[in-house]
Amino acid sequence: xxxxxxxxxxxxxxxxxxxxxxxxxxxxxxxxxxxxxxxxxxxxxxxxxxxxxxxxxxxxxxxxxxxxxxxxxxxxxxxxxxxxxxxxxxxxxxxxxxxxxxxxxxxxxxxxxxxxxxxxxxxxxxxxxxxxxxxxxxxxxxxxxxxxxxxxxxxxxxxxxxxxxxxxxxxxxxxxxxxxxxxxxxxxxxxxxxxxxxxx
Numbered sequence: 001x002x003x004x005x006x007x008x009x010x011x012x013x014x015x016x017x018x019x020x021x022x023x024x025x026x027x028x029x030x031x032x033x034x035x036x037x038x039x040x041x042x043x044x045x046x047x048x049x050x051x052x053x054x055x056x057x058x059x060x061x062x063x064x065x066x067x068x069x070x071x072x073x074x075x076x077x078x079x080x081x082x083x084x085x086x087x088x089x090x091x092x093x094x095x096x097x098x099x100x101x102x103x104x105x106x107x108x109x110x111x112x113x114x115x116x117x118x119x120x121x122x123x124x125x126x127x128x129x130x131x132x133x134x135x136x137x138x139x140x141x142x143x144x145x146x147x148x149x150x151x152x153x154x155x156x157x158x159x160x161x162x163x164x165x166x167x168x169x170x171x172x173x174x175x176x177x178x179x180x181x182x183x184x185x186x187x188x189x190x191x192x193x194x195x196x197x198x199x200x
Contacts, residue, residue, distance in 0.1 A: 001027050001196070003128070004063060006055040006071035008038045009097075011156045016070070016189070019180060023193040029070070032059055043096075048073040048087055049137060052127035066131050070192075074124035074184060076158045078146065080110065080117050089158070099157045103150065107161065110146055118146045120162065124184035126192050136195055140187030155179065 005013055008031070016029040032038035039058040043051040056071035063069065075089030085092040085106070093101035110118065126138045143165045150160035152172025159171035164182050171179045180186045 001025075001068065002030055003027060003068050003070045004030050004032060004035055004059060006032055006038060006052075006059040006069055008032055012072060015176070015180070015185065016072075018176065019186060019189040020193075022180065023189065025193055025196055027196065035059065035063055043073070043087070043090075046087065048075065048123060048125040048139075049127065051087060052125045052137075053129075053135075056127050056129045060129050068128065068130045071127045071129075072124060072185065073127075074122065076106075076162065077121050077123055078106070078110070079119040080113050086123075103158055103160065106146075106158065107149065111148075115145075120144060120146050122158075122162065122184035124188045126185075126188045128192065128195075136192075138188045138191040138195070140184040140189070140191070142182055142184040142187065 005016055007013065010031070013029055013031045020027040020029055039062060041055050041058045043054065045051045045054055052071040052073035055073065056069045059071070060067065060069045073087070075086050077083045077086050089102065090096050093105040121144065122142045124140045128136045144163050147161045147163055147170055150172070151170045152160055154175050155172040159179070162171050163169065164171065167174065171183070
């Protein structure tokens with residue numbers, strides 16, 4: 001089964017394929033680039049589900065009617081920021097996709113915040129659309145806290161400062177194999193995989 005991923009983010013394509021392989025499903029995640037590129041989408045729905053739906057439907061519109069499209073919308077929700085940057089995580093510092101700038105801004109905004117007030121969680125919504133009006137939604141969360149400074153060289157986005165609950169290392173330090181068992185995206189994928197097993 002092929003799932004077109006409504007994203008131009010190569011990191012997400014690789015991570016999704018790793019999750020698919022680990023689940024033992026005969027599923028291949030295909031980048032939107034294979035369909036000519038991800039159509040431009042203004043992510044202004046205000047919710048993870050709404051943004052994921054806009055992305056999924058935009059890509060679905062340029063694919064054959066029997067295609068399956070998977071969209072991901074995720075973000076980091078920081079307690080001290082009232083849940084921000086949340087749905088604006090990808091463009092927290094301005095231009096969408098500048099992960100390094102987003103990370104630098106969050107580090108500075110959180111500078112001086114006491115350890116007990118640095119709680120945060122990642123949220124991921126996976127939204128799948130298929131033939132007809134088929135739609136399925138899966139949501140995963142990962143609780144944790146923020147370190148003062150980036151640690152580790154793996155991962156992407158906010159991974160270098162996010163320490164999942166029960167661990168002392170950031171996602172970047174833990175590496176992909178451990179991260180995928182703990183992450184918001186990994187947890188949402190488990191639900192998606194269970195759904196797909198009844199249909200493949």
